[in-house]
Amino acid sequence: MKREDIIKPENKVYSRPRLLDGNVMHYCPGCSHGVVHKLVAEVIDELGLEADAIGIAPVGCAVFAYNYIDCDWVEAAHGRAPALATAVSRLHPEKVVFTYQGDGDLAAIGSAETIHACTRGENIVIIMINNGIYGMTGGQMSPCTLEGAKTATTPYGRRADLNGFPLRVGNVVSLLDGTCYVTRQAVHTPAAVRKAKAALKKAFLNARAKKGTSFVEVVATCSSGWKMSPEKSNKWMAENMFAHYPLGDLKDTTVEKPAE
Amino acid sequence: MKDEIKLMKGNEAIAHAAIRYGADGYFGYPITPQSEVLETLEAMMPWETTGMVVLQAESEVASINMVYGGAATGKAVMTSSSSPGVSLMQEGISYLAASELPALIVNVMRGGPGLGTIHPSQSDYFQATKGGGHGDYRLIVLAPSTVQEMADFVGLGFDLAFKYRTPAMLLADGIVGQMMEKVVLPPQRPRRTDEEIRQQCPWAVRGREGGRKRNIVTSLELDSAIMEKNNERFQRTYAEIEKNEVRYEARFTEDADYLIVAFGSIARICLKAIEDARKEGIKIGLIRPITLWPFPYEAIREAAKNVKGILCVELNAGQMIEDVRMAVSDSVPVKHFGRMGGIVPNPQEVLDALKKDIINPTECKA
Amino acid sequence: MKDEIIIAGFGGQGVLSMGKILAYAALENDLEVTWMPSYGPEQRGGTANVTVILSDEPISSPVLDSFDTAVILNQQSLDKFESKVKPGGVLIYDPYGIHRAPTRTDISVVPVDAMEATIEMGQAKSYNMILLGALLKMRPDVPVEAVVRGLKKALPERHHHLIPANEEAIRKGMSLVKD
Numbered sequence: 001m002k003r004e005d006i007i008k009p010e011n012k013v014y015s016r017p018r019l020l021d022g023n024v025m026h027y028c029p030g031c032s033h034g035v036v037h038k039l040v041a042e043v044i045d046e047l048g049l050e051a052d053a054i055g056i057a058p059v060g061c062a063v064f065a066y067n068y069i070d071c072d073w074v075e076a077a078h079g080r081a082p083a084l085a086t087a088v089s090r091l092h093p094e095k096v097v098f099t100y101q102g103d104g105d106l107a108a109i110g111s112a113e114t115i116h117a118c119t120r121g122e123n124i125v126i127i128m129i130n131n132g133i134y135g136m137t138g139g140q141m142s143p144c145t146l147e148g149a150k151t152a153t154t155p156y157g158r159r160a161d162l163n164g165f166p167l168r169v170g171n172v173v174s175l176l177d178g179t180c181y182v183t184r185q186a187v188h189t190p191a192a193v194r195k196a197k198a199a200l201k202k203a204f205l206n207a208r209a210k211k212g213t214s215f216v217e218v219v220a221t222c223s224s225g226w227k228m229s230p231e232k233s234n235k236w237m238a239e240n241m242f243a244h245y246p247l248g249d250l251k252d253t254t255v256e257k258p259a260e
Numbered sequence: 261m262k263d264e265i266k267l268m269k270g271n272e273a274i275a276h277a278a279i280r281y282g283a284d285g286y287f288g289y290p291i292t293p294q295s296e297v298l299e300t301l302e303a304m305m306p307w308e309t310t311g312m313v314v315l316q317a318e319s320e321v322a323s324i325n326m327v328y329g330g331a332a333t334g335k336a337v338m339t340s341s342s343s344p345g346v347s348l349m350q351e352g353i354s355y356l357a358a359s360e361l362p363a364l365i366v367n368v369m370r371g372g373p374g375l376g377t378i379h380p381s382q383s384d385y386f387q388a389t390k391g392g393g394h395g396d397y398r399l400i401v402l403a404p405s406t407v408q409e410m411a412d413f414v415g416l417g418f419d420l421a422f423k424y425r426t427p428a429m430l431l432a433d434g435i436v437g438q439m440m441e442k443v444v445l446p447p448q449r450p451r452r453t454d455e456e457i458r459q460q461c462p463w464a465v466r467g468r469e470g471g472r473k474r475n476i477v478t479s480l481e482l483d484s485a486i487m488e489k490n491n492e493r494f495q496r497t498y499a500e501i502e503k504n505e506v507r508y509e510a511r512f513t514e515d516a517d518y519l520i521v522a523f524g525s526i527a528r529i530c531l532k533a534i535e536d537a538r539k540e541g542i543k544i545g546l547i548r549p550i551t552l553w554p555f556p557y558e559a560i561r562e563a564a565k566n567v568k569g570i571l572c573v574e575l576n577a578g579q580m581i582e583d584v585r586m587a588v589s590d591s592v593p594v595k596h597f598g599r600m601g602g603i604v605p606n607p608q609e610v611l612d613a614l615k616k617d618i619i620n621p622t623e624c625k626a
Numbered sequence: 627m628k629d630e631i632i633i634a635g636f637g638g639q640g641v642l643s644m645g646k647i648l649a650y651a652a653l654e655n656d657l658e659v660t661w662m663p664s665y666g667p668e669q670r671g672g673t674a675n676v677t678v679i680l681s682d683e684p685i686s687s688p689v690l691d692s693f694d695t696a697v698i699l700n701q702q703s704l705d706k707f708e709s710k711v712k713p714g715g716v717l718i719y720d721p722y723g724i725h726r727a728p729t730r731t732d733i734s735v736v737p738v739d740a741m742e743a744t745i746e747m748g749q750a751k752s753y754n755m756i757l758l759g760a761l762l763k764m765r766p767d768v769p770v771e772a773v774v775r776g777l778k779k780a781l782p783e784r785h786h787h788l789i790p791a792n793e794e795a796i797r798k799g800m801s802l803v804k805d
């Protein structure tokens with residue numbers, strides 16, 4: 001059998017999502033961003049939101065998210081994505097607006113905008129990649145850095161007495177009355193990827209149905225920042241991050257089951 | 261048309277004018293002396309009439325970033341604040357300029373620095389005209405001196421912002437914000453339709469309607485060659501604005517022996533001083549820059565040709581005076597008179613300063 | 627015609643609203659007008675004042691250093707503004723609580739027992755309208771009818787039933803000025 005005989009539509013088992021365009025990603029090998037980007041692109045496509053989705057990109061590694069996911073984007077100042085999303089959503093209530101942020105962007109410099117967008121119950125989706133580090137700037141401590149974790153600014157490990165405690169952002173926003181759905185997911189195994197996709201789909205449907213703010217935290221790896229191989233990063237994440245950031249739904253006030 | 265004449269505060273006039281312009285959104289945070297803008301909008305509930313969105317944000321930082329988000333979608337959006345709040349907005353204003361987005365920012369100035377005072381000041385002239393945030397950018401800066409201009413410049417500011425795709429600032433102060441006087445509000449215009457916005461702002465982020473190529477609004481460009489090109493494009497826009505949009509008011513300049521240059525509400529106090537001086541036989545002219553950027557260099561240069569001296573009157577330690585000096589070089593003496601910290605000089609003080617520093621300058625100089 | 631007026635007293639005495647009603651009356655009477663308040667925390671208790679300029683010509687400065695007319699409601703304001711009344715001008719004040727009376731002889735000093743009248747009438751909230759009446763008597767810049775029309779614009783509709791009582795207070799104030 002020749003190669004040409006195999007490459008046929010009926011034999012196709014996997015392809016790049018239609019809305020993930022061909023630009024080569026700048027992400028490091030093993031980074032979780034690529035997987036979450038793919039899921040967002042799939043969800044937008046599968047829900048038929050191509051003409052309705054408006055993304056707000058962060059400052060951080062995902063600053064170039066607009067180069068990969070084929071929908072309209074605004075690139076926000078550091079931490080301000082929920083403020084932009086608030087205005088875009090209020091001025092365009094018929095659109096589906098989402099932010100895509102890291103934990104440094106969202107939970108440190110952008111904590112006020114996050115808390116208030118969630119407490120106002122803006123009809124938006126907030127996606128937070130929690131890898132416990134500032135990746136783009138070279139691996140400094142972020143709000144979600146675990147105690148003991150070594151970073152460029154905690155070279156001897158994060159100490160609670162010096163640096164405070166790692167922030168459970170999902171738990172915080174789940175207490176706010178404006179959030180309808182808060183979940184914590186990961187993308188380190190095929191099963192986790194499927195669950196994360198279902199969560200994202202539910203979040204986008206909530207926004208479409210104007211149910212309030214949906215918050216999807218994705219516990220993620222940063223092989224470069226953590227200075228581990230991708231494989232070891234996933235293992236370390238499962239062993240250490242999940243203990244502090246357990247996976248699963250933190251809040252769900254919606255009645256519908258996740259659309260799959 | 262008597263019914264069309266209203267009596268209201270400058271801050272209230274801004275709110276009314278925004279609704280009547282057909283503005284799509286206002287995002288703001290309370291701070292004295294401009295809170296009536298947000299209060300009036302909330303009381304008028306324009307979302308039930310024109311469909312205008314009004315939102316009290318959690319901070320000025322959030323306000324300006326809401327404006328950034330809204331402007332990126334091609335909507336006519338604005339915010340208002342006072343000096344300390346406008347300092348907080350500077351990052352967002354820089355992003356608006358860099359992303360070439362139209363928006364209107366109102367600064368009803370109070371005295372600083374720091375928390376300063378709630379009383380009137382003009383000490384944000386440098387911040388407004390020289391670029392308060394980072395990077396090489398300019399704002400179109402309009403300085404109203406009457407409640408009527410507070411109303412009129414809302415529309416003018418939006419029109420210029422959209423014409424040049426750059427943010428505009430209405431730089432007022434506590435006097436013209438808080439005082440009431442007569443105003444004729446502009447007629448109610450409908451908000452632009454989606455189709456009109458699509459035509460006017462093909463760059464707007466509105467969802468990939470009709471399967472078009474995606475629109476991206478960003479100020480980021482890591483390729484220096486492209487970033488320099490972007491900067492050159494901004495500068496070409498600014499040069500166009502400088503060529504086309506200089507606005508000022510000249511009063512009594514034809515036969516003037518002396519010239520006062522003042523902007524905003526303080527120009528009215530100067531005008532009273534000029535009227536009083538005419539009774540004493542002293543001929544003073546007034547140039548009131550209406551656009552602080554672009555600045556009326558040429559008009560001041562012309563007006564300075566036949567005068568013996570220029571007094572720059574500002575509610576600050578002397579900021580606009582640098583532009584006035586740039587306009588006239590060393591051709592005539594240019595002196596500053598101003599009060600700070602929220603003190604407003606009265607017409608007599610202005611006249612006394614003119615006599616002391618310009619008409620009869622003392623020999624002793626520090 | 628031009629009348630440059632300062633109204634000054636404690637916050638809460640109705641200084642700003644008295645100026646506002648006068649300003650609306652001027653609007654009703656087709657005059658040019660500016661109303662420039664002291665603003666901020668003063669509204670909550672300290673001294674408050676408002677400059678109202680009425681004129682049949684465009685008004686330049688809303689901020690002034692001397693006044694044709696002063697309406698003074700407390701000692702601090704009297705101390706501050708007595709010297710700012712132009713020669714030949716009018717100073718109206720309520721002697722209630724004043725322990726250093728005005729001493730100028732080149733202006734018309736008009737004491738108006740407004741507080742006393744308020745207590746007599748049992749209408750504490752009419753205090754500023756009594757003084758407005760005294761002002762209108764001394765300076766007939768606008769007719770009382772214009773003030774009543776101005777009240778309709780200055781007051782929210784739910785307070786319009788108070789307009790007759792306000793008018794009564796204005797006329798009382800006019801009668802308190804001795805010819």
